[in-house]
Amino acid sequence: MKVTEKSGGKNDRKSGRQETASWAVLFEAVRTGDMETVQRELDRGVPVNSTNASGQTALFLCRDRSVAKLLLDRGADMEWEDHEGRTPLFAVLSTDVADLLAGRGADTNHRDREGRTPIFYARTEAEAELLLDHDAFVFYRDIHGETILVQTRDTDLFRLYLEEGADPCVCTAAGVPLLVCVAREDRRDLVELLLRYKCLRKQKLKRKERIFLKAYLSQAPCQVLLKLVEYNDMKQVRWLVELGAGLQARDRQGQGVLHKACTGAMVRYLLDHGADPLVVDNEGNTPLHMSTVCSDAEAVELLLQHGLDVNARNAAGRTPLFASYDGSATSVLLQHHADLHARDRLGYTALMRCDIGTDTMEVLLGAGLDIDARDNNGETALMHMHYDFQLEFLLDHGADINATDNKGWTVLMQMAVRPCLGRRKAELMKFLLERGADPNIKDKEGCSVLMHALRRHRYWAEIQVLADHGADARVVDKEGRGVLHHCLMYSWPEHVPDLLAMGADPNLRDAAGKTPLVLLLEKGNTKSAATLWARGARCTPEECVRACQMALENNLCDRDELQAFFRETGWDLELLLPEGTASGS
Incomplete structure (x- = not known):
């Protein structure tokens, strides 16, 4: 519909100019997201489906979801076709607007005069995914016989369409297979994707195309071959090798095809076709290192038969x-x-690996490997384990649960400070304690596992497990610090009442002469200090004044908070620490 129909009369021409001006204002307001102007123009009677010279309505230009909603509510036709046969869904410049249109039932598979659907015009992965979520198809062909995959060169979109079922064996309008086309463009990323989706299995190639692909794949290292070997896709690997793909290909880590092979059958095929078994990657790993990772005994045997050193060392x-x-x-x-x-x-x-399985451990121990051998830090295999089944296996085979490393740490201490275990930590600590771990062994600094746990974690579960299994809360380290000192040095005052209940001494002085109460006051934590005072903790007025001055100077508390604490002590704040008193006075 056009509102600018021409007429021979003067008044008609004037009226046409006025109507043109009206819809031009509406279009500009929609384009810029000016809701107020859009509302005003529609209220003035400007038709919501007015068109411009391209036959597009204002909805085609909309970027704002709220403006689009207003237009639709006022009767905008979301299936309106412009002169190219495209609907607003082809042209919208916002995924929010596209989502609104598709959600209201706009046809995501409407075909324009070129036979293309809206997804042909998707510019980003987000736009394409939105259309796919609303049942857009990826297998339509346009009037030239080309699918969306033929017209796409964006790697992310290309991958997305293949994942959604686009045919990798399609041809261009000129009848050239897409694989050959992207190879001529030297798009190795797209070649890799097409081969990964098995385009060669049913792709019919002309003689010249086969010659070209053979030359292309043999001239440059074929990275896609590495991927297909890694995926153990034997049929595709055979196709590529028959086409002339070189087995000398390496990835960025310097790994060749035999590094990627995970089965005996693949290793045998590659060796039979000339793959070099002596290739070493950037980290010094031979194919034998990687085959043992894949746990295929046949592959390991084959590589050893081809001369690989069973004791070769990597970096x-x-x-x-x-x-x-x-x-x-x-x-x-x-x-x-x-x-x-x-x-x-x-x-x-070989036993000291956090991801080792029990069957491997059994073979190693059965062959005579020392279960309590120590690494350069004095740690045993038990200290390297992360899972209860590993700990249980080693303990069942005689591992020393109270062995200490060079710092004097036990496996229980190691577990208490390990950051990667999450909520499993308390369960593993409980398991070790039930198997005989001593919670009161001290390391070379005089610290117990309870102190380590207090220094590293604010969660009470680990502390409670230790308390339930006899951890001594009265232990003192070589600096004269008790568990309360360690707790407060690392800002976990919420644990103070529980530690006192465990028997911690609230008046213990460290080597610097500081009690836990003084540490709390220095940090400005008057609330916890009052709790500690009520439980029998004491310090001298002079110590209190120095600590409070430090807290005030560091803006850790204010005088009102100090006043609340002093009321608990019965001391006069204004007498001991007059307002404005300088530190050290």
């Missing part, structure tokens, strides 16, 4: 035995005389 000083996650693969390595007692640069043995 970290680790042999393939350190990488084995499977008991059978570990057994194969040991049968080929892998050094059971090898140590890496940190002094770790």
Whole structure:
């Protein structure tokens, strides 16, 4: 509909100019999101479906969801077609507006005069995903016979359409396979995606196209081959190798095809077709290191038969035995005389891995590896474990639960300070205590596990577990500090009442002569200080004044808060610390 129809009369021309001016104002207001002007123009009677020279209504230009909602509520036609046969959903410049239109039933598969649907015009992954969420199809062809995949060169969109079922074996309007087309453009990222989605399995290639692909894949390292080997896609790998893909390809980490192979069948195929078994990656890992990670005994056996050194060390000083996650693969390595007692640069043995499985541990221990061997820090394998089944296995096989490292820490102390265990920490600590861990062993600084737990964590669960299993709250470290000192030094005053209930001494003085009460006052925590005072903690008036001066100077509290504490003590704040008194006076 046009409101600017031409007429021969003078008045008609004047009226047309006025109507043109009206819809122009409406269009500009919609484009800029000026809700007030849009409302005013519609109230004045400007038709909501007025069109511009392209046959588009104001809704085509809308970027603001609230403005779009107003237009729709006032009768805007969301299926209006412009001169190209496109609806507003083709043109909207906002995903919010597109979501509104699609949510109200706009046809996400409407086809314009070129035979294309709105998703053909998606510029971002977010726009495409929105349309897909509203049942847009990715397999339509336009009037030239091309699908959306042929017309897309954005990597993220290309991947998205393949994930949604777009056919990777399509051709361009000229009949050129898409794989050949993107290879000619040297888009290796798109070549990789197409091959990953198995386009070669049913792609029919002409002789010249096969020659081109063979030359293309053989000239440059074929990164996609590495991916397909990693995915263990044997059929695709065979296709590429037959096309001439070089087996010398390496990724950014320097890993070749044999580093990526995870099964005996794949390793055998690659070796039979000339893959170099002696390739070493940037970290010094041989294919044997990576095969043991994959836990395939057949792959390990094949690589050893092709001359790989069973005791080759990577940059970290680790042999393939350190990488084995499977008991059978570990057994194969040991049968080929892998050094059971090898140590890496940190002094770790093959047993000292937080992700090791019990079957691998059983093979290593059965072969004679020392369960209590120590690394460069004096830590045993037990101290490297993160899971209860690992701890249980080692303890069942005689691991010393109270062994100490070079700092005098036990496995219980290690567990108390480990940051990555989350809520499992209390459960693991309880397990160790029930298996005989001593909660009152002191490290070389005189600290117990209770002190370590108080210094590192504000959660009471770990402390309660220790209390329930006999942790001594009266322990004193080499600096004369008790558990209350450690608690307050690291700002966990909420634990004070519970520690007092456990028997902590509120009047213990550290090597500097400070009591827990003085530490609280220095931090300006008068509320907790009052609680401690009520439980029998004491300090001299002089100590109190010095601590309060420090808190005031550091803006940790105000005089009103101090006054509340002094009322508990019975001392006169104004007498001891007159307002305006300087520190040290």
